Amino acid sequence: MIATKDTVPEEVRKQAEYLARDNREAEPKITRILWFPHQTEVRLVEMMEGVPMSQDDVIVPFYFRASPEDAMPFPTAIALIYSAELDRLKLPDDWGDWSDAVEL
Numbered sequence: 001m002i003a004t005k006d007t008v009p010e011e012v013r014k015q016a017e018y019l020a021r022d023n024r025e026a027e028p029k030i031t032r033i034l035w036f037p038h039q040t041e042v043r044l045v046e047m048m049e050g051v052p053m054s055q056d057d058v059i060v061p062f063y064f065r066a067s068p069e070d071a072m073p074f075p076t077a078i079a080l081i082y083s084a085e086l087d088r089l090k091l092p093d094d095w096g097d098w099s100d101a102v103e104l
Helices: 010-026
Strands: 030-035 042-048 062-064 076-081
Touching: 010 030, 010 042, 010 076
Parallel strands: 042 076
Antiparallel strands: 030 042, 062 076
16 A cells, blocks of 8 residues: 555654664665655665665565564565665565655
8 A cells, every 4th residue: 555654654654764763873874765655564765885786677675574572563674775776676566656755
């Protein structure tokens, strides 16, 4: 279900913002983080120089289960891409398109 930042539950948005902040602190080479709003899942694309470029022009995120005991009540998908691949790679089928992204 594709959503907008205004229609996503506040708890999903808060988890996305927390992960973006935490990932930036852990990896200062991240140049941008885009959030693809969804009702029940956190979806992030993080851009970083030095990440190998895609060989097949498709984003393949890493998926993480929800972990309520760690204040992560929603499953999370995170993809790392090379900055030059922004707008060029194909997003997973149910993520919408690049214009749906919200920069965090």
